[in-house]
Amino acid sequence: xxxxxxxxxxxxxxxxxxxxxxxxxxxxxxxxxxxxxxxxxxxxxxxxxxxxxxxxxxxxxxxxxxxxxxxxxxxxxxxxxxxxxxxxxxxxxxxxxxxxxxxxxxxxxxxxxxxxxxxxxxxxxxxxxx
Numbered sequence: 001x002x003x004x005x006x007x008x009x010x011x012x013x014x015x016x017x018x019x020x021x022x023x024x025x026x027x028x029x030x031x032x033x034x035x036x037x038x039x040x041x042x043x044x045x046x047x048x049x050x051x052x053x054x055x056x057x058x059x060x061x062x063x064x065x066x067x068x069x070x071x072x073x074x075x076x077x078x079x080x081x082x083x084x085x086x087x088x089x090x091x092x093x094x095x096x097x098x099x100x101x102x103x104x105x106x107x108x109x110x111x112x113x114x115x116x117x118x119x120x121x122x123x124x125x126x127x128x129x130x
Contacts, residue, residue: 006040009067
């Protein structure tokens with residue numbers, strides 16, 4: 001398997017105070033461990049200068065939006081597990097990674113590790129200026 005991970009950017013207002021933004025972060029954070037090992041993801045809150053800069057650089061139109069490998073894939077729509085996996089597989093860096101992702105299509109979200117994954121992702125930590 002390749003060492004290059006799939007880059008996911010989640011453009012939000014604030015995943016703590018905006019329910020839809022929180023659900024978007026949860027949809028990434030609740031991916032199974034095998035998928036988590038293949039991705040790097042970051043929340044970009046438009047409440048911060050860095051978040052606004054990222055939103056503008058990615059040509060965001062609405063929040064929340066999930067961007068995969070620079071593509072605005074799910075603007076203002078929380079994806080189902082299978083479509084999120086397929087969107088990642090289409091943008092995987094190699095065929096082996098894409099095939100492995102597709103093998104995991106039947107696993108589903110792992111909500112039992114949600115808090116741990118959100119903490120690991122830093123959800124809500126970058127929503128305010130320091």
